[in-house]
Amino acid sequence: MPRADITDLMRLDDLLSDEEKAARDTMARFVDTEVLPIIGQHFREGTFPAHLVPRLAELGVLGANLQGYGCAGMNAVSQGLVLQELERGDSGLRSFASVQGSLCMFPIHSYGSEEQKQRFLPAMARGELIGCFGLTEADFGSNPAGMRTRARRDGDTWVLNGSKAWITNATIADVAVVWAKTDEGGAESVRGFLVEKGMPGFGAREIPGKFSLRASTTGELSFQDVRVPERNVLPGVKGLRGPLSCLNSARMSIAFSVTGAAIACFEGAREYALTRGQFDKPIAAYQLTQEKLADMLQEIVKAQLLSLRLARLKDEGKLTPIMVSLAKRNNVKVALDIARSARSIYGANGVTDAYPPIRHMLNLESVFTYEGTHEVHTLVLGKAITGHDAFG
Numbered sequence: 583m584p585r586a587d588i589t590d591l592m593r594l595d596d597l598l599s600d601e602e603k604a605a606r607d608t609m610a611r612f613v614d615t616e617v618l619p620i621i622g623q624h625f626r627e628g629t630f631p632a633h634l635v636p637r638l639a640e641l642g643v644l645g646a647n648l649q650g651y652g653c654a655g656m657n658a659v660s661q662g663l664v665l666q667e668l669e670r671g672d673s674g675l676r677s678f679a680s681v682q683g684s685l686c687m688f689p690i691h692s693y694g695s696e697e698q699k700q701r702f703l704p705a706m707a708r709g710e711l712i713g714c715f716g717l718t719e720a721d722f723g724s725n726p727a728g729m730r731t732r733a734r735r736d737g738d739t740w741v742l743n744g745s746k747a748w749i750t751n752a753t754i755a756d757v758a759v760v761w762a763k764t765d766e767g768g769a770e771s772v773r774g775f776l777v778e779k780g781m782p783g784f785g786a787r788e789i790p791g792k793f794s795l796r797a798s799t800t801g802e803l804s805f806q807d808v809r810v811p812e813r814n815v816l817p818g819v820k821g822l823r824g825p826l827s828c829l830n831s832a833r834m835s836i837a838f839s840v841t842g843a844a845i846a847c848f849e850g851a852r853e854y855a856l857t858r859g860q861f862d863k864p865i866a867a868y869q870l871t872q873e874k875l876a877d878m879l880q881e882i883v884k885a886q887l888l889s890l891r892l893a894r895l896k897d898e899g900k901l902t903p904i905m906v907s908l909a910k911r912n913n914v915k916v917a918l919d920i921a922r923s924a925r926s927i928y929g930a931n932g933v934t935d936a937y938p939p940i941r942h943m944l945n946l947e948s949v950f951t952y953e954g955t956h957e958v959h960t961l962v963l964g965k966a967i968t969g970h971d972a973f974g
């Protein structure tokens with residue numbers, strides 16, 4: 583059976599429009615020709631392939647599903663398919679695109695003033711301005727409500743103090759969407775601040791020693807009496823609803839895209855198993871290898887069906903955070919299991935970066951933790967199912 587036929591065994595292509603397939607196929611060609619040849623080296627050296635940013639912009643990936651302001655205005659299915667292809671290349675590169683689009687451009691598009699939209703969005707869609715999203719702090723990850731970063735009003739400026747940790751794009755960003763508690767108090771006290779590179783008192787540094795998403799930058803942000811003018815405060819949202827709505831948008835596309843890493847692992851492992859011989863037969867001819875490949879394909883097909891349904895619901899305006907939790911929880915776990923299983927098919931070769939599964943496996947450990955940990959999504963589902971809140 584040809585490669586494409588086995589990976590699309592259940593003919594999911596028949597459920598896609600020509601436009602959706604074209605968006606996916608264009609990105610697939612880009613990944614094959616411009617990402618796969620260089621990504622292993624970037625992962626090994628721990629460097630972000632910044633030269634690809636203008637190409638991602640040309641392909642309409644940055645803020646792909648936003649309307650106007652130079653954005654591509656794709657539907658959720660096209661966006662998901664495009665990001666899935668990007669993640670087939672590398673989760674780090676996809677993380678860059680998710681942060682730029684869903685976590686930075688989305689809040690400016692949804693909650694920004696017209697002046698902020700004009701100032702930031704077209705340049706971000708062109709990849710000329712890079713964004714990052716600061717919610718997590720060193721002591722507050724799963725529980726962002728505890729954040730310590732504070733904003734105090736002083737005339738027509740706000741004075742920001744505190745720090746953020748584990749921030750994708752931190753050291754390469756021109757603008758950081760920073761969520762801080764204001765002195766207004768109460769449930770609505772969290773506001774979004776557009777902190778720009780070069781503002782006095784604003785710093786960013788890389789977090790060393792990362793074994794995951796090595797082709798993506800992750801750092802800390804620090805704020806020491808950073809004066810942010812009122813024109814850089816998002817006027818349209820107050821409270822944790824702001825950052826959580828961004829996360830919901832990002833999680834939806836992550837649930838979709840993560841299967842790209844699983845497909846890369848499955849296709850690579852299948853090819854390797856067909857050519858690698860032991861005991862006078864290709865290892866693909868042994869039942870235990872076939873079981874691994876059958877499990878992988880079965881889970882990929884299920885994850886893709888889930889993603890497609892999720893994105894169609896988004897396009898119909900029917901998506902809820904609980905649906906997103908179920909899909910993110912399932913698809914990331916399944917992709918991680920597939921990467922580990924694929925790694926085992928490569929034997930000793932699988933522990934080197936000569937082959938992609940270990941890179942995907944290590945990357946997916948971050949995806950398992952960010953955008954709501956696997957456990958937190960379990961609790962979201964548990965609460966929806968039982969009515970009991972098991973968070974506290």
Ligand SMILES: Cc1cc2nc3c(=O)[nH]c(=O)nc-3n(C[C@H](O)[C@H](O)[C@H](O)COP(=O)(O)OP(=O)(O)OC[C@H]3O[C@@H](n4cnc5c(N)ncnc54)[C@H](O)[C@@H]3O)c2cc1C
Nearest residue numbers: 715716717718723724748749750948952953955957958973
């Ligand atoms: C590579 C990378 C990039 C990231 N990029 C960003 C970014 O751009 N912006 C940003 O704001 N953040 C970012 N994050 C942070 C990410 O969102 C947090 O790591 C995540 O929310 C988890 O927080 P934590 O690491 O503090 O873990 P913790 O919250 O301390 O959790 C540790 C463990 O305890 C479990 N746990 C926590 N609470 C409960 C509970 N109530 N019940 C049961 N188990 C629980 C968790 O599931 C986890 O297993 C990134 C993280 C990584 C690794």
